[in-house]
Amino acid sequence: MYYVYSHNDLDGVSCGILAKYAFGDEVEVRYNSIGSLNIQVEKYLNRVPVQGNPDDLLLITDLSVNSDIEKRMDLHVRNGGRAYLIDHHKTALHFNDYEWAQVHVQHHDGKLASATSLLYEYLIHHQHLEPNAALDQYVEWVRLYDTWEWEIHNETQAKRLNDLFYMISLDDFESRMIERLKSSDSFSFDEFEEKILDMEEDKIERYIRRKRRELIQTFIGEECVGIVYAESYHSELASELGGSNPHLDYIAILNMGGRKMSLRTIHDHIDVSAIAMRYGGGGHAKASGCTMGEEVYRLFAAEPFELDPLPMDAMKNQFNIKGSANGALYEAGGDATLFLFRCPSGDWAAEWNGERLPFQFPSFEDAERHIKRQYGAWLARDEAYVSLLSDHLKRSRNRGLAPDHDEEKIIEEP
Ligand SMILES: [Mn+2]
Secondary structure (H helix, E strand, O other): OEEEEEEOOHHHHHHHHHHHHHHHHHEEEEEEOOOOHHHHHHHHHHHOOOOOOOOOEEEEEOOOOOHHHHHHHHHHHHOOOEEEEEEOOHHHHHHHHOOOEEEOOEOOOOOEOOHHHHHHHHHHHOOOOOOOHHHHHHHHHHHHHHOOHHHHHOOHHHHHHHHHHHHOOHHHHHHHHHHHHHHOOOOOOOHHHHHHHHHHHHHHHHHHHHHHOOOEEEEEOOEEEEEEEOOOOHHHHHHHHHHHOOOOOEEEEEEOOOOEEEEEOOOOOOOHHHHHHHOOOEEOOOEEEEEOOHHHHHHHHHHHHHOOOOOOOOOOOOOOOOOOOOOEEEEEOOOEEEEEEEOOOOOEEEEEOOEEEEEEEOOHHHHHHHHHHHHOOEEOOHHHHHHHHHHHHHHHHHHHHOOOHHHHHHHHOO
16 A cells, blocks of 8 residues: 655645556545644554555655654664655755655756656656656646746746645545546646636735735845735735835745745745744745744734835836936835935935935946835835926026025024
8 A cells, every 4th residue: 555645735735646646546645734744654653563564655745754753764664664755845855864765856857846746757767657748747837836937937827727726625626637637638727727717816916916005024134024914825925026026035924823924035045945944944945934933923923013014116107217317206104205316427326305325326226126125115106206306496496596595594694
């Protein structure tokens, strides 16, 4: 008998789907959250004496066990038991010290690995299944989704597969996929799935628009963080918020009910798995998470709670345009204004409430990044820009036509 213990996300469940495709009734599959795997494996090790079932094989995919269970699994294998762990998380690389584990972040061809793509290779290699076009396609979509490569290549089908996974029940998804893979030469969604996916996309768009107005910006440690409370659509939310706020180092999504925090970044200079590890979590460089302990609650929830959400950049401007040679007007908290403009040298400089700030940047983007991080600034609407220009005009006209009354007074004073 085969036993597959896997993660309960698309990548993990797709390992179960491949296992059922390959082993049919010969496999028992269980899906676990990160926290429940250890208990599951412990139960397995307690329940199955090696001598009684020498052919049993325990496959753990997309997850890894804690160090206690790690030692017990090693003992199980030393005693002749069969167990194998397949994972692609960087945080599990130390399992490669065991011959009963393979943890690869990348495939041999350099492509980022998912647990499903690694298991697919494993099953082909051990001749448990024959590769075909439908399986290739399915596994590739899962891999693209799980490694975030779908965003780079804009492979929306991969994202839609993940959407579908969360829209229907796990059992329904599993049986639909297995049946599709067994019966078609290529993999695609059916009409019903396409329809509900379209409806879901509209719903997500509205949800994200609402959440965008709740984004809070603050510094935690060295990093400038965008914080938002959300229970669903974490990846869509993070890619939208991260993409439209490239000045933020990463996005932290708090799920208060679940007492969990997800961290996402679009930047190569930030490794959110390292940040999650500070709080006892882990994951990938671009997507990670941790549970919400006391410290996480204080830093990410309690202390930033009094901050106002970050207003969005004005979007429909015709005059106050980013990077414009005439300069661009920003606003910040406390009715402050920031004006970004190009110096004769070509560098970009800023005025804060009309006073020149002591920095210059080689590009508009660098200057904007600075004022967004340090001042929490947002692009002002045309109305504010036009009124600033007309004030300037009025003042310069006054200077030209008549002496300034205030200046006269100062001169008159003895
Ligand atoms: Mn995975």
